[in-house]
Amino acid sequence: MRKTLTALALALTAMGFAAPAMAEGKLTISSPQDPGNWDPIDTFLVNWSSVATNLFEGLTYRGPDMVLVPGLATAWDVAEDGKTIRFTLREGVKFHNGEPFNAAAVKFTFDRLLGEVGAAGPQRSNYMVIDSVEVIDDYTVDFHLNAADPVLLTKLAGYGAMIIPPQYYAEVGDEAFNNAPVGTGPFKMTSYEPRIGVKLEANPDYWGGAPRLSEIDYRFITEPATAVAELQAGNVDLVIPPTIPIGMIPTIEANNNLSIVSTPGPTVYALRFNTRDGITADERVRRALIMAVDRQTIVDAILGGQATTIASFQGPASFGFDGDLAEIPFDPAGAQALLAEAGVQPGASVQIDVRGNDATFNEVAQAVSAYLAGVGINATIQPYETNVLLNDIIPQGKTGAMFQQSWGGWTFDYDNTAYSMYHSGEKWNPYDVDPELDAMLEEQRPLTDTLRREELLQSIARYAADRALEMPLYNLNAIYAINNRVKGFVPAPDSRLKLNEVWVE
Known part of the structure; x- marks a missing residue:
């Protein structure tokens, strides 16, 4: 009666599960835009996801290979009529503040997205097929839909569907959460300076294994020529789309320390x-x-x-x-x-x-x-x-x-x-x-x-x-410019970079 996906082994591989390893250095990234708000339901900007994919996670995940695999859910069952989806949640996961991830956090996230707070943002309309989220037990939730949506499982891998911690949100409020977000991802945000940049540090307790990088420094550089100059000077390790003008590619490729990676x-x-x-x-x-x-x-x-x-x-x-x-x-x-x-x-x-x-x-x-x-x-x-x-x-x-x-x-x-x-x-x-x-x-x-x-x-x-x-x-x-000392980097077609398996020599 039901179509079932149970793919824990695939999830562990795709999500980069590994034993904790020593963090290996700092990665500095040039990003062309400050999203201005880190709440998942308040944005549709690619430059948000280029950073926030390292902070937040959804029930599903889609990496650079474009294959949809389990994320914070380990499995899901879709009813024959497509109007009910039961998710089995990953156990033992904690938010960056130590709060446990569970079914209550999933329900809170979607109640908020589909409610008054979400109505003020650009993401709610993508998820209006969801009538309600029902908690079955601590690690099981049912999504009740008003119509079948064959793209919903993909939507749950991005933007507004990122799961947030209910206790932390209640404690700090909406405005503070916008600037100091907390998720379950491989990195934590340690500082945010509007129009300047964002600093992340490794989450050693990440369920998929500790990241290989100790920190990531995102710099908001709007001018392509400035971003390329900083890359050439060694002050930036990676320049992400859509920064690189076609005309600058030969200049970058002429530098033996730099490469163009595109997909x-x-x-x-x-x-x-x-x-x-x-x-x-x-x-x-x-x-x-x-x-x-x-x-x-x-x-x-x-x-x-x-x-x-x-x-x-x-x-x-x-x-x-x-x-x-x-x-x-x-x-x-x-x-x-x-x-x-x-x-x-x-x-x-x-x-x-x-x-x-x-x-x-x-x-x-x-x-x-x-x-x-x-x-x-x-x-x-x-x-x-x-x-x-x-x-x-x-x-x-x-x-x-x-x-x-x-x-x-x-x-x-x-x-x-x-x-x-x-x-x-x-x-x-x-x-x-x-x-x-x-x-x-x-x-x-x-x-x-x-x-x-x-x-x-x-x-x-x-x-x-x-x-x-x-x-x-x-x-x-999608065109990336990168310093050759960066290892393990895989270009994401959608610029949604998850960097827990990247390191810097």
Whole structure:
């Protein structure tokens, strides 16, 4: 009747269980942004998780290999209807303040997330499928859901689902917890200076074994040139995404003490189309504009090979990716024929809206403009301040014919992208209304049949590609710069770094 996952051995391997070892040095990391708040329910920032993955843990865990394994839960049973999940909790775990981890802490965490406190933050909506958490005994909890959610177990590995200590929170209150958080992770926070940095020290009592590092010093360095200079001077050991500009990679690689380590990340880039107005309301025109652009040359010449071209608005690591879906080929002659068939005259104009502060994508947009000129389309580039583009221009349907869209859904599940981009009435879909596509998107959401859901997501990707709803460009790598004295480092695609098995020589 139930599907059961019991994988303690796998968990111990994936979570780095080992006998306590001597701590080996200090690691200094350049992080491009101060999250400003360390409460798991108050943030959606990647730079939060780059630090906080070492402080907090969820019931499940997903490491750099992208495999979901037990975390603070050792096993879970999912009911056949998908509406009840029973978690067996890990025993003998303590929070950094000595408070015991147990079922009461899990219930407190989710009651808070789904209650009044959580309502003020950005994470609550990701977990609204949870009706209640029931304590069965000290190390067993039942999650009662109002609908099946096949992505919930992945969501429990990150951000708002991180388990916090109820006694400590009650003692210090919300504001103090924001600045002095306590979790169960391999490191403890010892200091936080806003806009300056964060210091962590090893948690010798960590259930997965004492970390090999004695301390981690995160420095908030917003300017890429400054971060690279500090790396070159030996004052920083690791620079994390998205700091490193493509143009600085050769300089870093020329230093024998430094290396670039990259891995395909969650972020994909596209130029989406206004499907309601102007010449891009015609599917033939949209397809022609895609055919006019040599995206592989853009990846090679502008992005230094640190990306791969894509056929749909997702990367290969995304659940729902279809490796057999072919990209629309670079074919200028075919593009011109389609434009003529659609009645578009040479010299027709389109506007491309971009984020003004994204220097790399502005280069990409210039290249796209040049390719479009080659088939008789005059493309002008309109830069906007990022917040204006994202909060006003796109949602209000005030874009030009094409507009920049990047998306980095950390769940690596195509639903996270496709529903937001294609479903009628969604914020990021100001133009298109397609009942057939809406029905496909809605059908896959509650499915617990993994194979059927994957088939539907692949069908959605093919459908969107057939309608040419965007010009898919590339899946960008997560790029790290590192001093070679750092050992045991594995780049995380989602920048969520757990550093208990890293050491410095």
